[in-house]
Amino acid sequence: xxxxxxxxxxxxxxxxxxxxxxxxxxxxxxxxxxxxxxxxxxxxxxxxxxxxxxxxxxxxxxxxxxxxxxxxxxxxxxxxxxxxxxxxxxxxxxxxxxxxxxxxxxxxxxxxxxxxxxxxxxxxxxxxxxxxxxxxxxxxxxxxxxxxxxxxxxxxxxxxxxxxxxxxxxxxxxxxxxxxxxxxxxxxxxxxxxxxxxxxxxxxxxxxxxxxxxxxxxxxxxxxxxxxxxxxxxxxxxxxxxxxxxxxxxxxxxxxxxxxxxxxxxxxxxxxxxxxxxxxxxxxxxxxxxxxxxxxxxxxxxxxxxxxxxxxxxxxxxxxxxxxxxxxxxxxxxxxxxxxxxxxxxxxxxxxxxxxxxxxxxxxxxxxxxxxxxxxxxxxxxxxxxxxxxxxxxxxxxxxxxxxxxxxxxxxxxxxxxxxxxxxxxxxxxxxxxxxxxxxxxxxxxxxxxxxxxxxxxxxxxxxxxxxxxxxxxxxxxxxxxxxxxxxxxxxxxxxxxxxxxxxxxxxxxxxxxxxxxxxxxxxxxxxxxxxxxxxxxxxxxxxxxxxxxxxxxxxxxxxxxxxxxxxxxxxxxxxxxxxxxxxxxxxxxxxxxxxxxxxxxxxxxxxxxxxxxxxxxxxxxxxxxxxxxxxxxxxxxxxxxxxxxxxxxxxxxxxxxxxxxxxxxxxxxxxxxxxxxxxxxxxxxxxxxxxxxxxxxxxxxxxxxxxxxxxxxxxxxxxxxxxxxxxxxxxxxxxx
Numbered sequence: 001x002x003x004x005x006x007x008x009x010x011x012x013x014x015x016x017x018x019x020x021x022x023x024x025x026x027x028x029x030x031x032x033x034x035x036x037x038x039x040x041x042x043x044x045x046x047x048x049x050x051x052x053x054x055x056x057x058x059x060x061x062x063x064x065x066x067x068x069x070x071x072x073x074x075x076x077x078x079x080x081x082x083x084x085x086x087x088x089x090x091x092x093x094x095x096x097x098x099x100x101x102x103x104x105x106x107x108x109x110x111x112x113x114x115x116x117x118x119x120x121x122x123x124x125x126x127x128x129x130x131x132x133x134x135x136x137x138x139x140x141x142x143x144x145x146x147x148x149x150x151x152x153x154x155x156x157x158x159x160x161x162x163x164x165x166x167x168x169x170x171x172x173x174x175x176x177x178x179x180x181x182x183x184x185x186x187x188x189x190x191x192x193x194x195x196x197x198x199x200x201x202x203x204x205x206x207x208x209x210x211x212x213x214x215x216x217x218x219x220x221x222x223x224x225x226x227x228x229x230x231x232x233x234x235x236x237x238x239x240x241x242x243x244x245x246x247x248x249x250x251x252x253x254x255x256x257x258x259x260x261x262x263x264x265x266x267x268x269x270x271x272x273x274x275x276x277x278x279x280x281x282x283x284x285x286x287x288x289x290x291x292x293x294x295x296x297x298x299x300x301x302x303x304x305x306x307x308x309x310x311x312x313x314x315x316x317x318x319x320x321x322x323x324x325x326x327x328x329x330x331x332x333x334x335x336x337x338x339x340x341x342x343x344x345x346x347x348x349x350x351x352x353x354x355x356x357x358x359x360x361x362x363x364x365x366x367x368x369x370x371x372x373x374x375x376x377x378x379x380x381x382x383x384x385x386x387x388x389x390x391x392x393x394x395x396x397x398x399x400x401x402x403x404x405x406x407x408x409x410x411x412x413x414x415x416x417x418x419x420x421x422x423x424x425x426x427x428x429x430x431x432x433x434x435x436x437x438x439x440x441x442x443x444x445x446x447x448x449x450x451x452x453x454x455x456x457x458x459x460x461x462x463x464x465x466x467x468x469x470x471x472x473x474x475x476x477x478x479x480x481x482x483x484x485x486x487x488x489x490x491x492x493x494x495x496x497x498x499x500x501x502x503x504x505x506x507x508x509x510x511x512x513x514x515x516x517x518x519x520x521x522x523x524x525x526x527x528x529x530x531x532x533x534x535x536x537x538x539x540x541x542x543x544x545x546x547x548x549x550x551x552x553x554x555x556x557x558x559x560x561x562x563x564x565x566x567x568x569x570x571x572x573x574x575x576x577x578x579x580x581x582x583x584x585x586x587x588x589x590x591x592x593x594x595x596x597x598x599x600x601x602x603x604x605x606x607x608x609x610x611x612x613x614x615x616x617x618x619x620x621x622x623x624x625x626x627x628x629x630x631x632x633x634x635x636x637x638x639x640x641x642x643x644x645x646x647x648x649x650x651x652x653x654x655x656x657x658x659x660x661x662x663x664x665x666x667x668x669x670x671x672x673x674x675x676x677x678x679x680x681x682x683x684x685x686x687x688x689x690x691x692x693x694x695x696x697x698x699x700x701x702x703x704x705x706x707x708x709x710x711x712x713x714x715x716x717x718x719x720x721x722x723x724x725x726x727x728x729x730x731x732x733x734x735x736x737x
Contacts, residue, residue, distance in 0.1 A: 042091070046072055053077070058110070059084035066095040072102045073124070077133050080110030082141065090115030093146055094451040104144075107133035111142040117452070119150040122183075127165040128152060138168035138196055144176065148452045151180035157566040158595045160184040160219065167191050169200040177448035179210025179455050181249075182567050184219040187212060190237050192230040192258055201236045208448025210455045211246040213568040214272070216597045217627040218658035220249025222271075226258030228339040231279030234259045241265045243447040245455060248272035248297075250658045251323050256283055263288060267441030272660065273324050274299040279342070281306040285313060289441025290326070292318040297660050299324035300357075302364075304332065306345040314440040316355045319387075322364060322711070323657065326357035331365050331397055332372035341365065344374035344401075353435040354384045354392070362417075363397030375401035379420065383435035384409040393417065408434045460507040460570070461538055462486055468513070473497045476510070476521065483508050485534070491519040491542060501525040505533035505564030512541030518577065522548040526555045531571075531596075533564030538572040544589075546581035556588040556617065557581075560596035568599045576606040578615075582644070586613035592629035594620040600632040612644040618662070619651035619683065626656030626709075628686070635666045642673045646703075652686030655709040655736075663689040672722075674700035681729070691715045697729055698722035707734045 041052040044065035052062045058081045080086035086108075090096035093115035098104075101124040106113065118128065128149065131139035149163050162185050163178055173188070181187050187209065192198050204223070212222050222244060225237050235258035244266065247253050253271050254263070257279040267289045268275070275290075277283055285301055290313065292298025299320035301310055310327075318326040332343030354360065363373060379402050386392040391411040404420020412423050444454060464486030469479045471494025479489050480502050488509040496519060512519050520543045521528070529537060537558065549555050557578070558571060571590060581587040589608065590601055601616060608615050618629040633648055640647050650662050664687050674681050674697075682703035684690060688710055692703065697719060705714075719729045 049074070053088070056086045058086065061087045061089065063089060063091050064096045064116070066091045068097045068099055069102065071100040072098050074098070074102070074104045075107075075133060076105070076111055076113065077107040077137065078111060079108045082110055085110040085112050087112040087114070089113070093449065094148070103127070104129045105133050106131050106139040106142050106144070107137040109140045109142065111139060113144050114146045117148040117150065118152045119148070122152055122154045123161055125161070127162045129164045130167070131165065131171050132167040135194070138194075139171055140168045141170045142168070143172040143174070145172070145174050146176065146449050148177040148449065149179070150177070150452075151182070153180065153182040153565060153567075155562045155565040156595060157183040157215075157597065162186055162189050164188040165191055166202050167194075167197045169196065170202070171200070172203045172205070174203065174205040174207065175447070175449060177208045177210065177452055177454070179208070181212055182565070184215070184217070186221040186224040186255075188223050190225040190235060190258075192226045192233055192235055198230070199234045199236055202238070204237065204239045205241055206442070206447050207242045208444070208454060209242060209244045209247055212249040214597070214599060214631050214661070215249040216629070216631060216659060216661065217625065218250060218656050220658075221252050221255045222247040222249060223253070224255040224257065225261055226256070226280060228257055228279050231257045231338060232259065232281070235280070236260050238262045238264070239266060241442045241447065242267075243442055243444045244268045244271050245444065246270045251660065252276040252278065252658065256280060259283070265442055267291065267444070269293060269444070270295040270298060272297040272299070272320070274302040274320070274328060276302040277304050277308055279305060279338070281308070283308045285310045287438065287440055288313045290315045290318060291441075292316070292320070294319060297324045299328070300326040302328040302330065303344055303347055303349075304330045305342045306347070308347045310347070310349045311351050312436045312438065313352045314355070314436050315352065315357055318357045321359045322361060324660070325359035325361040325364070326354050326392070328361045328364050329374055329402070331363050331370040331374075333370055334372045336372075341370055343372040345376050347374070347377040348380075350378065350380045350382065351434070351436055352382045354382065356385060356387050357392055358387050360384065360393050362393065362395050362399050362402070366396040373397045373401055374399065377402045379404045379407065381406040381434045383407070384413075384421075386411055406434060408432065460486060460534070460536055461509050464488060464508070466490055468492065471495055471519070474499060477502050480504065480508065493517040493519055495520045495522065497548070498523045498528060499525070501527055501530060503530050503532060503561060503563050504535040504537065505531075507534060507536035507570070509538040509540075510542065511539070518543045520545060523557070524548050524550070526550060526552060527557065527559045529558045530561035530563070531558065531569045532561045532566065534567045535564065536570040538574075539576055540574040541576070543577040543579065545579050546583060546587060549583055549587070551584050553584050554586045554613075555584060556591035558590045560591075560593045562595070566596055568597050570600045571598060572600070572602045572604070573606050574602075574604045578606070578608045579610060581608075581611040581613075584612065586645070587611060588613045588617040589615050591617040592620055596620075596629065598630035600634065601630055602632075602634045603636070603638050605637045607639040608643065609641040611642070614645040614647070614649040614683075615640065615643060616648045619649040619685070621651060622653060624653030626652065626654040626659065628652035628659075628662050631661040632663045633665070635669055637667075638669045640669070640671045640674060642676065644676045646679050646683045647671065647674055647681060649683045650685065650687055651683075652688070653708060654686075657710055660688060662687050665689075665691040666693075666695060667691065668694045670696040671700055672698040680704040687712060689713045692719060692729060694718040695729070696720045696722065702728045702731045705730050705732045707732065707736060709736060
């Protein structure tokens with residue numbers, strides 16, 4: 001046996017300070033190496049690591065000492081063997097932290113890396129973990145296991161990178177934990193951009209894919225296999241026993257863009273969108289669990305291209321429609337170019353159970369371009385249970401190219417396909433060949449690692465302390481400096497004069513103490529709150545005055561910054577009163593800077609008067625790339641008077657179909673004197689889901705609704721117009737043609 005201590009550890013041992021048991025634990029790989037007489041090197045600095053890695057031979061083990069490894073551009077380029085791989089592992093799994101500008105590259109054969117944690121930083125490269133050194137040196141028959149990537153996101157969410165990029169052939173990525181990617185680019189991608197990375201037979205197994213927040217644009221996939229350029233090439237990647245927990249970046253949770261992949265035994269929980277067979281042929285999807293748990297836009301499988309099999313899966317409590325239905329079979333483009341929609345041909349969908357699902361969409365996307373209907377396909381021996389008494393099936397074109405047989409449903413399907421169904425109380429069906437049998441998916445705790453906590457399901461505003469704050473200059477901003485995530489600041493009555501700007505990177509609540517008099521906040525900077533990182537804000541029962549803010553254009557009480565990273569934000573304003581926001585032009589209450597995103601902005605039972613700009617300004621993304629600033633804007637039971645701009649300015653340009661929002665829902669509110677500078681009630685460009693219901697509108701021009709892409713859902717009903725001669729609360733312009 002050869003045993004080396006490199007770096008500061010070696011110096012301590014030379015001085016007689018080396019203690020037996022320096023290695024806290026000896027996993028089997030290290031014990032086996034010792035038994036074989038291979039070298040085990042313990043390193044505690046980067047120079048020592050690179051020295052050990054450069055001379056590593058088959059069977060050697062390099063142990064990274066516990067601690068924080070700052071700005072570690074880690075490379076393992078070596079040649080192991082199947083019987084004696086070269087291993088790099090943490091001294092104690094979970095206690096080796098790679099932070100700052102760190103990354104990992106593997107190249108060569110039969111390499112193993114395990115036990116690392118990436119957090120408190122982001123990769124300086126295009127790929128955080130890359131199974132290659134460069135385009136000429138790839139990894140083969142290598143493995144990354146029991147490694148954590150926790151919110152290791154570029155602070156500029158527009159900067160694209162991959163957390164994991166798998167090249168080469170026969171590599172394994174298993175039992176890893178990835179959570180919280182906020183910036184552009186898939187969480188994990190299998191690359192097929194060279195012959196040595198095709199027909200690869202990679203295994204992606206038993207990983208925990210933690211929450212991927214809504215990205216608000218294309219580029220938020222959790223997993224992508226291939227690209228359109230190589231989509232007719234075989235990948236052969238196996239994706240098995242993984243847990244996808246609230247992976248909701250965009251409409252494609254998984255984008256399969258290559259051939260003959262296998263998706264087996266995975267669980268999708270509260271994940272918006274679908275496992276999408278976007279390109280490529282001959283993929284198998286079986287024994288998976290798609291559990292939406294009733295969350296919005298949760299879906300199952302979207303089918304495009306040829307010779308796929310979707311069998312023995314369970315789809316339950318899914319609310320998705322259109323591109324995010326429980327099952328979506330797309331129309332194709334005749335003679336499609338490689339990057340569009342190939343016709344569905346020879347697909348088998350059998351022995352699946354659809355339980356409490358909103359939609360099965362057949363012929364989805366049918367239009368003048370996507371006119372090639374499915375052919376030579378089968379839908380057989382499935383159980384279909386809708387969420388209501390109505391059938392979940394929607395047909396958008398001729399479905400005679402799909403043979404329907406042996407299916408059971410609890411509501412009569414459309415007549416065109418009804419011959420392939422028995423209508424009965426399918427929930428109690430026994431002695432039938434229909435539906436899925438056996439075990440489906442995988443338990444959350446059986447994936448990832450057991451030494452690092454998985455993402456909580458509780459609200460980020462819960463779990464903190466309640467702190468009472470009394471009035472005074474800077475009293476509130478000083479209290480926020482000492483606050484922790486989820487804390488509630490309870491404001492006693494009085495005036496809170498705030499001369500400084502608050503950079504808020506944690507979620508907190510600020511609420512009024514019980515009193516007949518509401519506390520009042522004034523602020524002297526162009527903004528009071530700049531949200532960054534995980535910053536979120538709930539406010540209730542408080543009056544906010546803009547009278548003391550500077551006389552400069554474009555102020556906003558709440559805005560955004562990248563100082564702590566560009567995470568997704570939530571703002572909830574309940575029983576609030578905003579006054580005197582008119583000391584300058586373009587004064588807003590909430591605004592978003594370019595490149596920033598709100599999950600939700602909720603305004604409930606609040607009042608706004610004398611605001612010179614848009615109350616909510618979400619129109620910074622004007623590049624027409626399908627990017628926008630907020631997923632939901634919800635206004636209920638609120639009052640707006642003497643508003644200089646529109647109440648809401650929301651912009652989503654371009655024709656991309658990869659997102660569900662923006663949503664603008666306005667209900668039960670009153671508007672009087674809106675658009676005093678000549679604008680409309682609201683500016684709504686590219687909104688995909690619009691509700692204007694039960695509102696009272698006086699002295700305002702109609703809201704301006706511009707349709708750019710998709711088939712927006714609209715509900716404009718029950719509104720009362722007070723202005724003499726007013727004929728509409730909304731005017732619509734359609735730019736899709």
